[in-house]
Amino acid sequence: MARGTDIEAVLRAFADVLGDQLDLMHHIRRLRVDGTATDDLARAIDGGEIIPWYQPVLRMTTGDLIGFEALARWQRPTGQIERPGSFIGLAEESGLITHLDLAVMAQSMQDLSRWLELRPDLRMSVNFSGRHLSNPSWADEVHALAERAGVSPDNVDIELTETARPDNVTSSAEQLRSLQERGYAIWLDDFGTGWSELQHLVQLPVDGVKIDRFFAEALGGRADAVVRALTKAAEELGLGTTIEGISQPEHARRAIDLGCDIAQGFLYSRPLPAAAAEQLVRSPRPVFRATAR
Ligand code: G
Ligand code: MN
Numbered sequence: 001m002a003r004g005t006d007i008e009a010v011l012r013a014f015a016d017v018l019g020d021q022l023d024l025m026h027h028i029r030r031l032r033v034d035g036t037a038t039d040d041l042a043r044a045i046d047g048g049e050i051i052p053w054y055q056p057v058l059r060m061t062t063g064d065l066i067g068f069e070a071l072a073r074w075q076r077p078t079g080q081i082e083r084p085g086s087f088i089g090l091a092e093e094s095g096l097i098t099h100l101d102l103a104v105m106a107q108s109m110q111d112l113s114r115w116l117e118l119r120p121d122l123r124m125s126v127n128f129s130g131r132h133l134s135n136p137s138w139a140d141e142v143h144a145l146a147e148r149a150g151v152s153p154d155n156v157d158i159e160l161t162e163t164a165r166p167d168n169v170t171s172s173a174e175q176l177r178s179l180q181e182r183g184y185a186i187w188l189d190d191f192g193t194g195w196s197e198l199q200h201l202v203q204l205p206v207d208g209v210k211i212d213r214f215f216a217e218a219l220g221g222r223a224d225a226v227v228r229a230l231t232k233a234a235e236e237l238g239l240g241t242t243i244e245g246i247s248q249p250e251h252a253r254r255a256i257d258l259g260c261d262i263a264q265g266f267l268y269s270r271p272l273p274a275a276a277a278e279q280l281v282r283s284p285r286p287v288f289r290a291t292a293r
Contacts, residue, residue, distance in 0.1 A: 038094045041087055044074060045099050051075050052108045054277035056269045057125065057242060060252050061261050061293050063286035067123030069159070069264060070108035071271045072100060092163055097129040102141060109149035109156075111274050115281045116155065122281065125157040127189060133160075133172040139179050153183030159210065162190035169203045177205045187240075192230060201237065209234055213245020216265065219254040231259035252291045 044050055052070035059066060074082035091097040105126045112124045132138040146153055158179060166172035176186050191197060191209040201209070211230055215223045227243070234241045243255050246265030255263060268288050272280070280287050 034090075034094075037090055038096065041090055041094070041096055042099075045096060045103050048103075049075050049077070050100055050103050051274075052104045052111070053271040053273055054108075054111075055264050055271040056277070056280060056287070057123065057262060057264050058268055058288050059261055060246070060256055060263050060291045063288035063290035065119075065122075065280060065283075065285070065287040066262065067125065067155075067157075068108075068277055069125040069271075070104050070127070072104050072127075073271075088163075092129060092131070095131070098132055098135065098138075101126070101128045101132065102145065105142060106145045106149075109146050109151045111277070112155065113149040113151050115278060116151065118281050121155075123155055123157055124151075125159050125187065127159045127161050129161055129163060130166050130172075133166040133175055134168070136171075136175070139175050139182075142179065142184070143182055153179075156183075157185045157187050157208075159187045159189040162188075162194045162212075166200075166204070169200075173204050180205055180207070185240075187242075190244075192226065201233070201239075206239060208240030208242065211241060211243045211260065213265070216243050216245035216251055216255065216263075217247070219251045219258075224254065224258060227255065227260065228258045235259065249291065256291060256293055 050072055053073045054068035055071055056068055057066045058064060072084045072088065074087055076082065088097070088100075091100045105128075108124050108126055112122065115122050128138075128142075135141075142158070143153065146156055158176075160166075180186060185207040186205060187208045187210055188197070188200060188204075188206055189210050190212045192215055193212045200206070209230065211227060215227050215230075217223075219227065231241050240262065241260050242262040242264065243260040244264045246252050246255060246263045246267050248267060251265075252263065252267060255261075269280075
């Protein structure tokens with residue numbers, strides 16, 4: 001009996017050790033996979049494989065093209081194009097996002113500088129993770145890229161993505177203000193889905209909010225009251241609003257009724273490679289079909 005218990009205890013201890021070793025092996029394997037994936041992404045950023053595609057931003061009641069949002073794509077050497085869903089998470093976790101954002105900014109400023117010769121009022125929105133806000137030279141780095149391309153900050157919108165909004169609101173506000181003073185507009189991206197959104201609206205110097213596509217998809221129901229309230233609050237604060245993810249004509253009409261005229265979405269255009277975006281800049285105006293008020 002006592003012997004049996006001993007063996008059981010030994011077996012159990014052995015199983016525990018084995019279990020721990022298995023956990024450790026899984027952990028090491030995961031680290032190795034992540035490490036490889038991170039190295040690949042770092043190489044892709046340095047090698048120019050991360051490029052912007054451009055989704056049109058437009059005024060729905062007139063169909064006029066206002067500008068574009070630069071959206072990262074991974075163009076593999078094979079020609080295959082990957083959407084950000086597959087690599088932005090890794091970029092955020094690994095810290096590579098700050099390099100990635102600046103690479104997208106650099107290229108989009110080069111494209112914008114050509115397009116401004118055709119349309120001097122065209123705007124470009126560039127996404128930045130909140131992680132940049134803890135880097136004191138971020139504002140200077142952003143400005144250097146616009147200057148190098150010969151683009152005026154007045155044509156550039158800086159979008160702060162929801163994934164990593166600032167933890168130090170005071171120093172972040174200073175950086176954002178220094179960008180604003182040079183002429184950049186600051187926008188809160190994916191607005192309405194995060195935790196301390198309304199607080200940021202009060203504490204940070206912002207020029208506009210991009211209403212998350214979740215609300216566009218839900219228009220015609222309970223989302224209407226939220227969109228109306230957000231638009232009204234933005235208007236009272238003197239901020240712009242853009243609604244993202246308009247995919248249906250009835251959503252466009254409803255958004256207009258609720259006070260949102262500036263939009264992005266598949267109803268008008270998917271994100272486009274630079275050459276196709278340039279075709280739109282060259283097209284007769286208005287570029288899109290207007291939605292009646
Ligand atoms: O292009 P798509 O709609 O699949 O993009 C999904 C999301 O990925 C965007 O809404 C945006 O939040 C994020 N994203 C795309 N490009 C960039 C980028 O250059 N930088 C950062 N930080 N996020 C991006
Ligand atoms: Mn965005």
